[in-house]
Amino acid sequence: MVSTSADIGSPKIITNIDTISVRRLIIAGVLCFIALIVAIIVGATGPEVYESVSYNLYQCPDNIHIYSTNCTGSQLYPGSGPWSQYFDPITSLNKFWALQATPYSNNLTTFTTEQVTFSVIIYDGQGNVVKSQNSTQTVVCNTGFGQCNTFTLIDEEDLESMSYAVDISIVSENTTIVGDIDFDVWRNSSSFSSFEIVTHLTLLIISSIAIIGFLIAMRSFSLINWAFEQKFLFALFFGILLANNPFYGIQYATQGAFFPFLNAFFDVIFLSIFSLYSLMVLDRIRLESKKVEWDYSTISKIVVVVIFMILGLILFSWINVRDRKDPIIGSATSESGIQALFYLVATVFICILLWILLLVITAFPIAYARQYLFAKYLFTAVPIVVFVISILIGIIAGTFGPLNPNSLSVMYFNVLNNVFVAIVAYSYWPNANPFHKGVMGSGEEQSLVYQDDEI
Numbered sequence: 001m002v003s004t005s006a007d008i009g010s011p012k013i014i015t016n017i018d019t020i021s022v023r024r025l026i027i028a029g030v031l032c033f034i035a036l037i038v039a040i041i042v043g044a045t046g047p048e049v050y051e052s053v054s055y056n057l058y059q060c061p062d063n064i065h066i067y068s069t070n071c072t073g074s075q076l077y078p079g080s081g082p083w084s085q086y087f088d089p090i091t092s093l094n095k096f097w098a099l100q101a102t103p104y105s106n107n108l109t110t111f112t113t114e115q116v117t118f119s120v121i122i123y124d125g126q127g128n129v130v131k132s133q134n135s136t137q138t139v140v141c142n143t144g145f146g147q148c149n150t151f152t153l154i155d156e157e158d159l160e161s162m163s164y165a166v167d168i169s170i171v172s173e174n175t176t177i178v179g180d181i182d183f184d185v186w187r188n189s190s191s192f193s194s195f196e197i198v199t200h201l202t203l204l205i206i207s208s209i210a211i212i213g214f215l216i217a218m219r220s221f222s223l224i225n226w227a228f229e230q231k232f233l234f235a236l237f238f239g240i241l242l243a244n245n246p247f248y249g250i251q252y253a254t255q256g257a258f259f260p261f262l263n264a265f266f267d268v269i270f271l272s273i274f275s276l277y278s279l280m281v282l283d284r285i286r287l288e289s290k291k292v293e294w295d296y297s298t299i300s301k302i303v304v305v306v307i308f309m310i311l312g313l314i315l316f317s318w319i320n321v322r323d324r325k326d327p328i329i330g331s332a333t334s335e336s337g338i339q340a341l342f343y344l345v346a347t348v349f350i351c352i353l354l355w356i357l358l359l360v361i362t363a364f365p366i367a368y369a370r371q372y373l374f375a376k377y378l379f380t381a382v383p384i385v386v387f388v389i390s391i392l393i394g395i396i397a398g399t400f401g402p403l404n405p406n407s408l409s410v411m412y413f414n415v416l417n418n419v420f421v422a423i424v425a426y427s428y429w430p431n432a433n434p435f436h437k438g439v440m441g442s443g444e445e446q447s448l449v450y451q452d453d454e455i
Contacts, residue, residue, distance in 0.1 A: 013218075013221050013225055013226065013227065013230070013430050014430065014431040015227070015230075015427065015428045015429060015430055015431060016426055016427055016428070016429050016431060017375050017376050017379055017427045017428065018375075018431065019431050020375050020379075025375070025378065025379075028379075028423065028426060029382070032383070032419050032422075032423055035415060035419050036386075036412070036415060036416065036419060038415075039411045039412045039414075039415035039416070040408065040411075040412055042411050043406075043407045043408035043409070043410065043411030043412050044407070044408050045407075046192070046195050046406075046407025046408065046410075046411060047189050047191035047192045047195055047407055048189055048191075048192065048406075048407075049188065049189060049192050049405070049406050049407075050186055050187070050188060050189055050192075051186075051187060051188075051189040051190075051191075052184050052185060052186045052187075053087070053088065053184070053185045054182060054183070054184050054185075055085055055182070055183040055184075055185070056073060056180065056181075056182055056183070057073050057074065057075070057076055057083055057180050057181040057182075057183070058071045058073045058074075058075070058179075058180040059071055059072045059073030060072075060073070060180075065104040065145045065179060065180035066107075066145055066179075066180075067179070067180070076168070076169065076170055076178065076181060077170060077175075077176070077178070078170050078171065078172060078173055078174065078175060080169065080170070081169070082119070082121075082167035082168055082169035083167070083168045083169070083181075083183070084165065084166070084167050084168075085165065085166055085183070086163070086164075086165040087163065087164050087165065087166075087185055088163075089125075089162050089163045090159060090161075090162060090163065090164065090187060091159075091162065091190055092159060092252045092253060093188070093190035093193040093194060093252055094159070094187040094188050094189075094190050094193070095157070095159075095187070095188040095193065095252070096155070096156060096157040096159070096187060096188060097154070097156050097159075097164070097185060097186065097187040098152055098154055098155045098156070098185070098186045098187070099152070099153045099154035099166065099183060099184070099185055099186075100150055100151065100152050100153070100183070100184045100186065101118075101137075101150070101151060101152075101153050101168075101181050101182070101183055101184075102147060102148065102149075102150040102181065102182040102184070103139055103141065103147075103148040103177075103178045103179065103180070103181045104141075104145055104146065104147055104148060104178075104179045104180040104181070104182075105141040105142060105143065105144055105145050105146050105147075105148060105177070105179060106145070106176055106177060106178055106179035107144065107145060107179065108141055108142070108143050108144065108177065109143060110143060111141070111142055111143060112140075112141050112177055113138065113139070113140045113141075114138075114139050114175060114177045115136055115137070115138055115139075115172070116136070116137055116139045116170060116172050116175050116177065116178060117134050117135070117136045117137075117170070117171050117172045118134065118135045118136075118137065118153060118168055118169065118170055118171065119132075119133075119134055119167070119168070119169045119170075119171045120132070120133055120134070120135050120153055120154060120166065120167075120168060121166065121167040121168075122154065122156070122164060122165075122166055123164065123165040123166070123167075124160065124161035124163070124164060125161050125162060125163035125164070125165075126161075127165075130160060130161065130164070131156075134171060135153050137151045137153070138151075139151075139177055139178060141177055141178075145179060145180075148177075148178075153168065154166065157255075158255060168183075192407065193252060195407055195410065195411075196248065196405075196410055197248060197249040197252075199410055199411055199414055200244055200245050200248040200249075200414065201248070201249070203244045203414055203415070203418050204241070204244035204245070204246055206418070207240050207241065207244055207418055207421070208241070210422060210425065211237045211240075211241070211425075214233070214237075214425050214429065217429060217430050218230070218430060221430065227428060228280075228281075228284065229281060229424070229427070229428050230428045232277050232280070232281070233421075233424060233425060233428060235273045235276075235277070236273060236274075236277060236421050236424060236425075237421070237425075238273075239269055239270035239272075239273040239274070239421075240270060240417060240418060240421045242265075242266035242269050242270060243266055243267060243269075243270040243414070243417050244414070244417075244418070245262075245263060245266050247259060247262060248263065251263065257321045260317070260320035260321045260323070261317045261320065261321060263316075263320050263402070264313060264316030264317040264319070264320045264402065265313060265316075265317070267316055267401050267402070268309055268312040268313045268316055269309070270417060271308075271312065271349075271401075272305050272306075272308060272309040272312075274387065274420070275305050275308065275349075275352050275353075275356070276301060276302065276305045277424075278356045278359075278384045278388075279301045279305070279352075279355065279356060279359065280298070280301065281380055282356065282359035282360060282363050282380065282381065282384070283297065283301075283359055283363075285363045285366070285367055285373065285376065285377055285380065286359060286362055286363035286366055288366065288370075288373070304348075304351075304352060304355075305352065307348060308345070308348045308349055308352060311341070311344060311345045311348060312345050312349070314341065315338070315341045315342060315345045316401055316402050318338055318341065319338060319402045319403065320402050322338070323402070342403070346395055349391075349395070350392070350395065353388045353391060353392060356384060356388055357385070357388060360381045360384065360385055363377060363381065364377070364381070367381075376427075379423065379424075379427040380424075380427070383419075383420050383423045383424070384420075386416075386420075387416060387420050390412070390413070390416055394409060394413065400413065401413075
């Protein structure tokens with residue numbers, strides 16, 4: 001068994017935890033709660049992930065799907081002219097665009113399934129042909145003029161032009177199954193992309209300023225005198241800067257897989273640091289340990305977190321790169337391979353989270369029995385519990401990390417990451433620093449008092 005000596009026999013740095021009052025404890029909790037509520041409100045009212053524009057082939061009155069002289073559109077059948085349409089301008093923030101078709105039965109008398117081949121020609125804004133291909137689709141229709149199945153004719157992720165037009169025609173001979181057609185053009189919402197970029201950039205600026213402030217406050221103290229948690233804050237600071245991702249917006253200016261991989265790497269690194277911090281600090285409180293012991297318990301924590309980090313990096317990278325190279329509309333886990341890996345990663349991570357919650361429960365009676373330890377327990381356990389419960393809800397809802405992100409999940413989880421690190425930094429902020437002389441609270445105000453034997 002090997003232990004570090006940094007935590008032993010050195011003058012203790014008096015921190016906010018050591019001098020905290022009930023009033024300040026409540027204020028800190030309320031401010032964190034307000035930050036999360038604001039994040040929920042802003043996220044819930046944020047932009048949608050996708051935007052779409054619908055077009056109809058027949059363009060009949062009252063949106064009926066029976067062609068007549070009252071219809072202003074055209075018909076599409078073998079030998080007819082193509083359906084031509086110019087689309088709204090597109091930018092790199094849209095990531096991709098796709099054209100889905102939903103045919104309607106052409107007065108069928110029986111349930112019919114047929115292979116229909118469409119000619120698809122894509123033009124850029126100058127009228128040059130970008131792509132010309134045939135697309136064979138399985139069309140499944142009910143009787144009458146009912147709706148058939150929906151399929152994708154175009155899926156373009158390489159945005160080589162700022163505007164596009166298409167010609168769609170049926171090249172299958174002797175097919176009469178298709179009558180009217182609804183065409184839906186889908187693309188990632190530029191407003192949502194901007195929302196993501198602004199969220200990351202804003203939190204990056206705020207966290208950078210806060211980290212600089214903390215380091216200035218600690219500059220007069222020798223590193224050897226820093227508490228274990230203060231040293232671990234370096235890892236949390238590093239993780240939150242990565243999670244806020246200074247390179248996030250660059251991915252919209254490139255078509256490669258590097259930046260989507262980088263996004264996954266940054267997300268997984270922060271979650272891994274959070275997991276290891278929670279396991280280590282809570283166990284120190286439970287054991288009332290004054291030193292870091294590199295025993296089997298510590299090593300097992302590191303091994304489990306590393307396993308999650310490796311598997312999580314594979315999963316998050318797979319999803320991010322897939323969505324960049326071949327975006328799909330719908331669940332990020334719709335592919336069987338991704339779904340299987342998601343269940344594996346979720347199982348490992350949930351086990352870590354349950355382990356953390358178990359430590360929270362087992363450490364409570366020990367901390368509650370010791371006044372000097374209870375403040376540390378509260379400032380450690382409560383943020384961790386909120387974080388863990390939020391992650392579990394996100395996993396269950398299927399919108400966590402790169403899994404089906406929306407405005408609410410993007411805003412809430414990014415703010416949650418920063419609030420968690422902020423409350424840890426506030427807890428171990430030195431009471432005496434260049435910004436504050438550090439006076440112990442009065443007897444009336446002080447209810448959680450520093451003692452020399454605090455771990």
